[in-house]
Amino acid sequence: FKLTTVEEFEAATNRLLETGAKVGADAWQLRVKNQTPHCKFGEQGVCCRICSMGPCRITPKAPRGICGCDVHGIVARNYLKFTAGGSATHSDHGREICHTLYCSSPDGAYKVKDPEKLMKIAKEWGVETEGKDIYDLAHEVAVLGLEEYGKVFGTQRFLKRAPKHTQEIWEREEIAPRAIDREVSCSLHMTHMGCSSLPEALIRQSLRSGLSDGWGGSMAGTEFSDVLFGTPKPIDTEANLGVMEVENVNIVVHGHDPSLSEMICEYADDPEMIAYAKSKGAKGITVSGVCCTSNEVAMRRGIPMAGNFLQQENVVLTGACEAIVVDVQCIFPALGPLSKCFHTKFITTSPIAQMPDSEFIRFNAETAAENAKAIVKAAIDNFENRKPDLVYIPDMKQKAxxxxxxxxxxxxxxxxxxxxxxxxxxxxxxxxxxxxxxxxxxxxxxxxxxxxxxxxxxxxxxxxxxxxxxxxxxxxxxxxxxxxxxxxxxxxxxxxxxxxxxxxxxxxxxxxxxxxxxxxxxxxxxxxxxxxxxxxxxxxxxxxxxxxxxxxxxxxxxxxxxxxxxxxxxxxxxxxxxxxxxxxxxxxxxxxxxxxxxxxxxxxxxxxxxxxxxxxxxxxxxxxxxx
Ligand code: SF4
Ligand code: FE2
Incomplete structure (x- = not known):
């Protein structure tokens, strides 16, 4: 047994970048050079542009912005805005999952795969479960989950899972998160020109907004994904670019929301689709993943992981990716122009993440099956457009x-x-x-x-x-x-x-x-x-x-x-x-x-x-x- 080293990762990347150079592709490694050195004001967090009297940059000669805000207020406001962006993003993901749960039905695309977990959450939330149809219960709990985003009174339901002492701290420090959307909204209110500039207040709200993510939106995302797609159990898979297969149609799922990737996996496994891939000259279909959407399907289905965040361009650079299908978050806009240098289809699916140079196939929970089929078919149809002289998949993978x-x-x-x-x-x-x-x-x-x-x-x-x-x-x-x-x-x-x-x-x-x-x-x-x-x-x-x-x-x-x-x-x-x-x-x-x-x-x-x-x-x- 031998670990793969970072040096080996880099050698593989360098080889792929040579292919990129041949076709005139851009790469993050080149763009980093163009952006270096970074803006010092930005790095230190001392640039404020939240009102149009500015932008103001704090220096020893100019210690205050035009409104009189000092450097501490500016840095803390920027920090809170940064937090609110992250909290909104995770939480909106959780909301999508609640909505998917709401769309679940016994004969639809989305089913309840872990009824036990659903019952557990229902009981935790004080919902009567006795004699209830599991899908009625799913819909009821999904609505309650959605209501956590805009609840008028009280704090997040999941906080009760924390030990008493932790709950007391959150109450005492006034950081127990209320409605999830409210914490994001409140953060943006506090950081508006002329509201908070006291670092303590801004950092306190950063903690509360963070908690509305971790013990609110993210927790809903995790728990209801488990209800829908199954709670993960140990399963074997493989990781790194070598999981892509040269003879197969390669579909790479990338992003975060398992509602899409689960359906892609489902249809890529469909005998009809596999037969169709064979009719196009491929041996089969390989779905692999990048970033968290990959983690989701790896944990539940053993779908292999092609790579992580900074490897996303590499999957296209293999020349063997028929489609990179994305949902939301952490997707490089670079994938559009990069895909154009190859035969790869860059397929965006969410109104939340729309990008130039992509093909937009809108994915909805209500029409998930037909959307997923269309995407898998588009990938298969693209197999014959592959340019064999550009294909190189690094022979590198590990068991996991x-x-x-x-x-x-x-x-x-x-x-x-x-x-x-x-x-x-x-x-x-x-x-x-x-x-x-x-x-x-x-x-x-x-x-x-x-x-x-x-x-x-x-x-x-x-x-x-x-x-x-x-x-x-x-x-x-x-x-x-x-x-x-x-x-x-x-x-x-x-x-x-x-x-x-x-x-x-x-x-x-x-x-x-x-x-x-x-x-x-x-x-x-x-x-x-x-x-x-x-x-x-x-x-x-x-x-x-x-x-x-x-x-x-x-x-x-x-x-x-x-x-x-x-x-x-x-x-x-x-x-x-x-x-x-x-x-x-x-x-x-x-x-x-x-x-x-x-x-x-x-x-x-x-x-x-x-x-x-x-x-x-x-x-x-x-x-x-x-x-
Ligand atoms: Fe400048 Fe104050 Fe406006 Fe920020 S809020 S840009 S520091 S005037
Ligand atoms: Fe992630």
């Missing part, structure tokens, strides 16, 4: 076992201990591993890639370091895909672990890096820590657990960071969130908010030091518990 939802983790870890039977089905076996020191702690590795960091290197190096030190990893998003591409989700990766973690991997038959899903599935991690706290009788902030986004780039990532911290989990970033221009805001985020929520951020661009800092924090928490 994915599908570790909270339910799956609990079930798998039952196998590790000599616990009493009455403790099975809880997180107690995991707690036992941690208190005994067999595992030192856990790190949630999440987030994107960012050209500011050598792609995937921070994810992979940190994971290697942590597992070698008996720290178990739960991963999601592009971080999880980096792990899978490298081989860290192969069960054989146990050999890279310290003796304790290796033993746990053997007993439970798991890889040391557990794939928990997409970015909205970081809500699964919130449920996991909530259960750990309840089962151990500790507060979340006492657990030897930290969060880490070493290569993050999007607004969504900042929203996530805010809810992870606001849940009591220290969070480590490898990229600065544009706050260095204000010492006050930087101080609040890295220390001040600890007084509010018992956790804070650490920003450290030296990745090795970032790893050391996380391990030190875990040991500090252990020492405080006397374990």
């Amino acid at each position: 076992t994915v599908g570790y939802s909270l339910e799956a983790i609990v079930k798998t870890l039952d196998g590790v201990t000599n616990s009493q039977v009455d403790e099975l089905g809880t997180t107690k076996p995991l707690i036992e591993c941690i208190t005994s020191g067999v595992i030192r702690g856990a790190v949630a590795m999440v987030g994107c890639n960012n050209p500011k960091i050598r792609p995937d290197s921070a994810h992979i190096e940190l994971m290697k370091k942590l597992i070698a030190n008996d720290v178990i990893i739960v991963a999601s998003g592009c971080s999880a895909q980096a792990a899978a591409k490298a081989g860290l989700m192969d069960k054989q990766a146990k050999d890279l672990c310290g003796a304790g973690l290796k033993r746990v991997c053997e007993l439970a038959d798991i890889p040391p890096v557990l794939h928990m899903g997409s970015c909205v599935d970081i809500s699964r991690m919130m449920n996991l820590v909530a259960e750990l706290a309840k089962d151990s009788g500790l507060n979340i902030s006492q657990l030897p657990v930290v969060g880490c986004a070493p290569e993050w780039m999007s607004e969504k990532a900042v929203s996530i960071g805010n809810y992870v911290v606001a849940t009591g989990i220290d969070t480590y970033l490898g990229v600065d969130p544009y706050v260095s221009g204000s010492d006050k805001v930087a101080e609040l985020l890295t220390s001040g908010i600890r007084d509010w929520v018992e956790a804070a951020y650490t920003v450290e661009k030296d990745i090795d030091k970032l790893g050391d800092a996380m391990m030190a924090r875990i040991e500090e928490k252990r020492a405080a518990l006397g374990i």
